[in-house]
Amino acid sequence: MWIYEKKLQFPIKIKNPNPQMATLVVSQYGGPDGELAASLRYLSQRYIMPIPEGKGLLTDIGTEELAHFEMVGAMVYQLMKGASAEEIKASGAGPYFTDHGRGVYPTAAAGSPFTAAYIQSKGDPIADLNEDLAAEQKARGTYEWLLRMADDPDVIEPLKFLRQREIVHYQRFGELLMKVQDYLESKKYF
Amino acid sequence: MKINDRDQLLDEIRQLEFMAVELNLYLDNNPNDQRAVRDYNSFTKQLMAVKDEYQRRYGPLSNFGTALSQFPWAWINDPWPWDID
Numbered sequence: 001m002w003i004y005e006k007k008l009q010f011p012i013k014i015k016n017p018n019p020q021m022a023t024l025v026v027s028q029y030g031g032p033d034g035e036l037a038a039s040l041r042y043l044s045q046r047y048i049m050p051i052p053e054g055k056g057l058l059t060d061i062g063t064e065e066l067a068h069f070e071m072v073g074a075m076v077y078q079l080m081k082g083a084s085a086e087e088i089k090a091s092g093a094g095p096y097f098t099d100h101g102r103g104v105y106p107t108a109a110a111g112s113p114f115t116a117a118y119i120q121s122k123g124d125p126i127a128d129l130n131e132d133l134a135a136e137q138k139a140r141g142t143y144e145w146l147l148r149m150a151d152d153p154d155v156i157e158p159l160k161f162l163r164q165r166e167i168v169h170y171q172r173f174g175e176l177l178m179k180v181q182d183y184l185e186s187k188k189y190f
Numbered sequence: 191m192k193i194n195d196r197d198q199l200l201d202e203i204r205q206l207e208f209m210a211v212e213l214n215l216y217l218d219n220n221p222n223d224q225r226a227v228r229d230y231n232s233f234t235k236q237l238m239a240v241k242d243e244y245q246r247r248y249g250p251l252s253n254f255g256t257a258l259s260q261f262p263w264a265w266i267n268d269p270w271p272w273d274i275d
Contacts, residue, residue: 005252007200008271009207015274056218064211074272081274168215175219 002063009067010161014078014154019093021155022079023109025146026096028162029072030106030114033138035162039065041119041135045128051183054125057176061169068162073104075158126184129177136170199244203251206237 028034042062049055080088080102088097095111106114119135122128143163150156213230220226241251249264250257259265269275 003252003254003256006265006271007203007251009204009211011197011201011204012272013274053219053221057215060211060215060218064215070271077272078274168212172215172219179219 002066008071008074009064010071010158012071012074012078012154012158014075014152016152016154017081017083017087018079018091018152018155019083019088019097020091021150021152022076023093023096024149025072025079025155025159026076026105026107027109028139028142028146029069029076029104031108031112031142032118033135033142034106034108034114034118035065035069035072035139036106036114037118038062038135038139039069040116041121042132044119044121045125045132048123048128049125049180051180053179054129054176057172061172064165064169068165071158071162075155076104077102079155125180126177129173129180132173133170133177136166136173140166140170196244196248199240199247202240203237203244206233206240209233210237 030036039062042058042065046055046058046062049058080093083091083093083102085097088094096105096107099105100107108114120128120131122131140163143159143166147156147159147163150159210230210233213226213233217223217226217230245251245257249267250259253265
């Protein structure tokens with residue numbers, strides 16, 4: 001069961017629309033290394049975690065990723081809001097506007113719609129946790145590319161917060177991987 | 191943009207909840223760290239108090255039986271989290 005909290009984990013108040021930036025940031029909503037993929041990945045992988053630490057951490061990081069999914073959705077919404085169709089077309093966001101208007105759709109920046117092919121749930125905790133470590137680094141990388149293209153502090157601050165969370169998750173997954181490895185080793189010799 | 195009382199309370203909630211999230215993730219891997227459990231409980235108590243205060247003044251932060259509602263039903267009231275205000 002999940003309960004919704006009617007607030008963002010980090011405030012998003014973008015005063016100036018920037019439709020082109022919306023179509024770039026949206027990649028962290030529904031792209032290959034985005035927050036939806038992250039959440040689905042961890043929440044699907046948690047069932048076969050062999051130790052309670054793993055069930056807890058994957059549930060909790062999977063839940064935090066949903067909060068990030070919501071933050072990125074709010075950014076896309078606010079970046080599109082108030083821009084005229086002409087401004088949208090001139091900014092290069094015309095292709096997105098054609099299919100989705102000012103709506104928020106899970107897609108990669110280059111246009112591929114979200115797919116579960118972005119994630120794996122291997123039924124093997126070592127394989128899954130190694131994927132999770134890579135996923136956090138890839139998401140960090142995406143936030144860094146977005147930060148290089150952003151010039152509005154209202155956009156930069158939440159992107160920096162989200163980038164930092166990837167680093168924390170990477171650290172927690174690394175610790176968990178060692179614990180799971182120790183647990184599996186200890187079982188082998190009994 | 192001027193910071194109003196509501197935003198200020200929300201920021202307090204966010205800050206306390208951030209501490210709780212960080213300690214929660216750490217404790218998932220380190221359940222026997224007594225000091226961290228104590229800190230987690232302390233931040234959680236403060237968070238619950240600030241949330242109560244916010245909800246008395248501005249309506250429920252969560253649904254499905256986790257917070258009381260004013261009349262009329264206050265859950266649907268603007269602003270929603272993605273609104274700029």
